[in-house]
Amino acid sequence: MKPPLILGAGPAGAAAALRLARLGAEPLLIDRQQVPGDALCGGFLSWATIAQIEALGIDAAMLGGHRIDRLALFAGGQEIELPLPAPGMGLSRHRLDTLLRATATEAGVTFRLGHAVRTLTPTAITLDDGQALDWDSLFLATGKHDVRGAARPRDGADPELGLRLRLPASPARQRLIGGRIELHWVEGGYVGLLLQEDGSANLCMAVRKSRLIAAGGRPLGLIAALADRSPALADRLGDVSAAGSVDAIGDVPYGWRATTTWPGLYRLGDQAAVIPSLAGEGIGIALASAAEAVAQWQAQGRDGAERYQRHFARRALLPLRAAAGFRALGRYPGLLRVLSATPGAARLAMRLTRIAEA
Ligand SMILES: Cc1cc2nc3c(=O)[nH]c(=O)nc-3n(C[C@H](O)[C@H](O)[C@H](O)COP(=O)(O)OP(=O)(O)OC[C@H]3O[C@@H](n4cnc5c(N)ncnc54)[C@H](O)[C@@H]3O)c2cc1C
Known part of the structure; x- marks a missing residue:
């Protein structure tokens, strides 16, 4: 059997x-970066994510993230603050991904880096240098980016x-944001x-996308326009024109779940469900x-892929639905007061948007 x-x-x-x-x-891990x-x-x-990282044998203290213990919600000119059920953290993806890669290296993973996968078929992949590799079991984890042949x-x-x-x-940002994760609802x-x-x-x-087009297609222009309409955002952003460039990713398929798959193909992360x-x-x-x-895979090898995908799609359904409901809160800012007055409901909303243990 192939690795x-x-x-x-x-x-x-x-x-x-x-x-x-x-x-x-003896897995082979391929990444374009x-x-x-x-x-x-x-x-x-x-x-909950920190607990999952610890389950991989990584000490959370090693991550060194910025401690976050409160959630601040801004909508329709209102602001409320809620305690998180337990502390989370703010951590750059560069730091998280570097630590995960280092742990994978220690575990003996073989890497093939600097190669993009161009196409995926039910039996083989091709890389950007033209090389083709046959596979028996494949874990598709290209996240926000689709591979030709298996696009969402x-x-x-x-x-x-x-x-x-x-x-x-x-x-100013240290004082205003501090130990909070802030969510500001804006038009669109x-x-x-x-x-x-x-x-x-x-x-x-x-x-x-229509909001970006309305701002002349300029991401910094859009952010500046949002700050013009929200004093809270303006306080936090300061002079946006002096900020660096804006990174962008197009067409995120929020709410999508993979409910089926090919034999041997395990879809993971954003390739399994996009919350x-x-x-x-x-x-x-x-x-x-x-x-x-x-x-x-340990239980059934390549034959377990379909069962995994169906089960994971069911498992992801509740958090995806709860997150979609939470997103709609911006249309009813009056509900912020209800959440603030009923801490039990706020805690429930935060818990329902987490993926449950298997
Ligand atoms: C605006 C926004 C804000 C978000 N905020 C949060 C947040 O605060 N907290 C949170 O938990 N989640 C957040 N998310 C979601 C989170 O970023 C993703 O769910 C998560 O990154 C998915 O992890 P992944 O491993 O599936 O994919 P990714 O993190 O996207 O990793 C994919 C990997 O595949 C590689 N790759 C891609 N294409 C190819 C290819 N063709 N060949 C080879 N390699 C390839 C990439 O280089 C990358 O290393 C946010 C998402 C968005 C869009």
Whole structure:
């Protein structure tokens, strides 16, 4: 039998590879990036995601993230603050992905880095240098990016975009954001803000493409326009024109779940289920899918893929639905007061958006 192939060394692929290596399966992990970049992500690790990282044998203290213990919600000119059920952290993806790759290396994973996978068929992949590799068991973990032959469907109508702007450490942001993850509802989407391990702020947002077009197609122009309409955002952003460039990812298929698959093909992370990102649970889903897929692979080898995919799709349904409901909260800002007055309901909403243990 051929060693399992893993495509993509983000949280899903790295976690699957290290679990497979610990089973003695000698996996090959392929990623187009030689060294981890700083993936477009809000950088929020929930208490539940931290527990999953610890389950991989990584000491949470080693992550060194910025402690976050409160959630602040802004909508319709209102602001409320809620305690998190347990502390989370703000951590750059560069740091998280680097640690996961290092742990996978220690576990004996073989890497093939700096090579993009171009196509995927039910029996083989081709790399950007033209090389073809046959596979028996394949873990597809290319996250936000689709591979030709196995792309996720899109609906095409006014797609949602992800945008990210890094803001340098500043006393004003330290005072205003501090130990909070902030979610600001804006027209056509939301803006998330938190501080990361080095004190810098990560602004990450999901917004309809039509909003960007209305801002002349300029991401910085869109962010500046949102700040013009929200004093709270303006206070946090300061002079946006002095900020660096904005990273963007197009057409994020929020709400999508893989309910079926090919024999031997285990879809992980964003290739298995895409949760609305304001829930801050995408990394949790990536790690949970890796754990369940590898357990199923251990039990049934390539024959377990279909069963895994169906079961994981069911498992992801509740958090995806809960996150979609949470996203709609921005349309009813009056509900913020209800949440603030009933801490039990707020805690429940936060728990329902987490992926349950298998
Ligand atoms: C705006 C926004 C904000 C978010 N905020 C948060 C948050 O705060 N907290 C949270 O938990 N989640 C958040 N998420 C979700 C989170 O980023 C994803 O769910 C998570 O990154 C999925 O992990 P993954 O391993 O599946 O994929 P990814 O992290 O996307 O990793 C994929 C890997 O595959 C590699 N790759 C891609 N294509 C190829 C190819 N063709 N060949 C070889 N390698 C390839 C990439 O280089 C990368 O290393 C956010 C998402 C968005 C869009």
